[in-house]
Each structure stands twice: as C-alpha cells, then as structure tokens.
Amino acid sequence: MTKVYIAIIGVGGVGKEFLKQLSNYITSNRSAPHILIPIVVSRSSAAVVSQDYSPIFLPSALDNLARSTTNPLSFPDEALSYFRGAPGEVILVDNTSDEKLAAHYPALLKNGVHIATPNKKGFSSDITLWDSIFASARGPSNLGGGYVFHEATVGAGLPVLSTLRELIETGDKVKKIEGIFSGTMSFLFNTFAPVGSGSSARFSEVVVKARDLGYTEPDPRDDLNGLDVARKLTILARLSGLNVRTPTSFPIQTLIPKPLESAASADEFLQGLGDYDTAMDELKRDAEAIGKTIRYVGKLDVESGHVEVGLHTFNTSSPIAGLKGSDNIISFYTERYGDNALIVQGAG
Template identity: 45%
Template sequence: PGWLADGIHVITPNKHAGSGSLARYRSLRSLALEGRAHWRYEATVGAGLPVIQTLRDLIDTGDRVLAIEGILSGTLAWLFNRYRPGMSFAALVREARAAGYTEPDPRDDLSGVDVARKIVILAREAGIDLELSQVEVENLMPADSEGGDVISFLDRLAALDGPMQARVEQAASAREKLRYVARLGADGRARVGLEAVSESHPFAHLALTDNVVAFRTERYCDNPLIVQGPGAGPEVTAAGIFADLLRIAQTLSRR
C-alpha cells in the first residue's frame, strides 16, 4: 500500500496482494482508484492470457457474472492431461518437476492453494467479497506431507498412487477425464478440486499446460465466453506484465 500511496505504479504477477485479506485488498483498490498510481495484475491469473482484462470489460460494460469455471494451473493441467490408468502419479509428478513444470517444491502446486488464490482474485474482480479461507480446496497431497524436505515428500507421494489410480480408472470407464477445476458461483461460493469431466467438455481437450476460463454471464448465458491458451512459462508471463505496462503508459499519455 505504501508504494501506491507514494504514487508508485505497481505491476505484479504475485497473487498474494490480490488474494490476501479483504481489508488489505480494499485498501489497495482504494489507493489505486484515487488515481495517483496504478495497480495492475493481469499475470496473476493465466500468465499472459487476457483473463482479468476480459472480466473487467464484461463488468464495465454492464454485464453480470453468473459463474466462472476454469483450469487455472498449468502444472495440474499438465499432470492430468498426461495421467492415464496404469501410470504412477508419483512418477508423473517427478517427471513434471524434472521438466520444470512444477514449482521447485511440488507441494505448492498439489495443495490447491495456488488455484484457490486465483479464483479469489477473479471473484473480487467480479465484485464478490471472497476470502481465501472461504474457498473449498481439495488438497492432492498425502496426509502428513507438510513437514520435511522435497525429496522426502516425493518419496511419500507414492502413497497417492492407489487412490489416484482408482479415480482415473473410474473416470476412464465412464469415458471421462480428470481435471483440477476451479468454480465460482454468483452466490460467492467457490471450490477448487479434482473432477471427472465428459470427453465432450471443453476442459477435456486442452494442450498440455493450457489454462482455460469460462465466464458465464447474463450476456453470455447459454454459451459462455472462453479464454484459453498457455497459462505458464516465463515468456507468456512476461507478456502479461508488459501488456499491463503498456496500458499504464497509454493512460499516462492521455493526461
């Protein structure tokens, strides 16, 4: 808040300010609305995808959000796009980590909290007062995974192979696919967790690390507005930050 109060513009991909306590968030928004400095955070959800800008445009033109659903983690998208019956989920997580698709500590991805932060940011952008603690979060980690280093955690992750195999086999038998989905309703209730979606569902046919967000609004009620594309990686994240920089520069040039 101090930077905004001092007239310093802030552009960030960091989700903690936008998903932290409502009191702090309101303080930041109030300072930004005063006009002395801008606070932009497009890259917090979907990296370079125009997710937040699209939502802002909907709200600013008088539309009302009825529901938001999406796949908001490139890491979890990669895992469940690859995961098939007969595969070891623990081995797949190790492969993703070696390829650089996960955080250095995969617990940051598997806990679901990162996805929960993103749905909180979208909810607040839509005018819904949502705290992170109010989001129902499905944690994919085995019990007692919080302590210890990353290597010991990866060793314990094998405990997930049995339960995850049962879920992927059940989904496959019903011609469904597992996806880690974030959902927000107009009533403000939010959930992030693993779901089985039909093969005809838009979420079933994504490229490996794609994010996808579906906005169902009064204007886009029967057929939701969908934003989809790569949602992770340094190049697309940098593009999202640069887009915010250009928007601020354009605003300042009109003063």
C-alpha cells in the same frame, strides 16, 4: 508521460524474461513518444540503482547485479524517497511473490508510484489489503494515486482479468467462472488421464516428470496443496463482487496425502508419494467407466457465492478435458453469452 522511470524488483524466471522483453522493446522503439528508463534492477540480496536516474543498460544488468554490493532499497521509506527524486513518473515492476513487499503497495500508490505485477499476494491475501490497495490507487476520487495493474496474477500472459472487467463494465452479468488455472495441474492431469489414449503412468511418476521438466515448484507440494489456484479464484471472485476474505475461506482439495504433509524434504515427499497411487488410479478408472475424465479445476458461482478448488469429472468432449500440455482454460458463463461460455485458453 514522455519519460517513464522503471524500478524492477525480482530477477527470477519471470523477472529475467521481463528484463529481456523490456530491453528488446527499448531497443526497437527508440522513436516512440515516450522513453522508458530503467533505474533499479534488484533482487532480495543486492541491487543496481541509478543514483542520477540515468538509464541502466539492461543487457548487462544481470552481470552487474551479480557483482553488486549495493543493498536493495528498503520499503517503504527509502524507496519512496528515491522514487520522489525521479524527474518523472515511476513504475514499480514487482516480479516477486513477496507478501511483505505487496503490503507496501498502498503507501506506494498513495504517493503516486504506479505498480505492475504478477505478485498474487497483494490481491489474494486478507481482503483488507485488497481494499487498501484500490482505495490508494488512482481513480475518480483519487487522481493523485498511482495506477495498479495486476493482469498477470491470474492466467499469466492470458487476458483473463481484462476480459472479466470488460464483461462487467459493459453491463454483462457474470454467473459462473470455471477452469484450469494452473499450468502445473494442467500438465499433471493431461498426462495422467489424457482423453482418447489411455495412460499407464502412475500419478507419482507424472509428478516426478513434471518436477524434472520444471513445471512444478522445487517442492511439488507447493502446487499440489491447491493454494496457488485458490489465490487466483480469490482474485476473480473479488472482481466479480464477492466478499471473499481470504484464499482459505472456501473449500480447497489438497492432493498431498496427509502423512506426507510433514515430509522433511521434496525428495522425501516424492519417494513416499507412490504409496498413494492406488487412490488416484481409482478416481481415474471411475471417471473413465462413465465416459469422463478427471481434472483439477477452480469453480466460482457468482449467484450463489460458492467458490471451490479441487478434482471434478468432465465429459471427454468438453474443452476442459481436451486441453493439451500445460495450457490454462478459463470459461466465463454470463447472461450475454448464455450456455455457450466465453473461453480464454492458451499458455499459462
């Protein structure tokens, strides 16, 4: 591929960072053997679309998008018609968390459109969509399909999925995977129950702090319900060979008190959360009494097929307990590595 045409959907936090990195890459790699040509920059309400497939100037793309009255491409028909007209290969970069867009991945891949995405929905929803995506993607039996890359669906920028794939493809046998898969949950418990220096902060206070710092979703319940971690475990389980049908087909411990599940707003939820601090304080004290600490983790046992998400206690000397800030840590226990896990750790 000497020219690669790029359609970018989604310009939120991830999308804006992607635009910046892509712009810097294009500027600093003008002599590269391949030329990257942005042809679409789109949000849910408007789009900038290059009708003649000439490159969109990325440094001004967001300003142009803010003024645009052009509707986004509709999927799959209008988008496929446009992509087919490109004078080269097209990569769709989906920076959204849109389940409806993810449902169109198979049609796009069948038509040779490549996909790169951090959108977990296509890979952690009902397994029929997972099967359809990979049946449509390029492979030994389908040389005309598009490539699909979703490394950032687990661990963001960390090489989690590529590490798992290489272990499997080089003949190792994965036995267990466990870790902290959420930067939000990492920050909450590293702050609420830090190792080595006690914290007097109440759990509700830490949640408010995390929300104010931008570590949580606008409504922290979207993090505290555990579903985000469950989606990541679903993807890891499927890559490990387990037939996990949905991300709710295994135990998920929610940290949302039952009476607050129906709170009318995030502010109402946070105002009421302090009434339930006692239960979380007791969990922390019970762990400390036996020289341990609590962390919110995902666990996957490939041999037994057991998958779960929730609170567990860990020795204070463990790598999971010693995590700092909002880092992620994923431990792979395999036949090759024995009792000493292969660990991927860093900013999530």
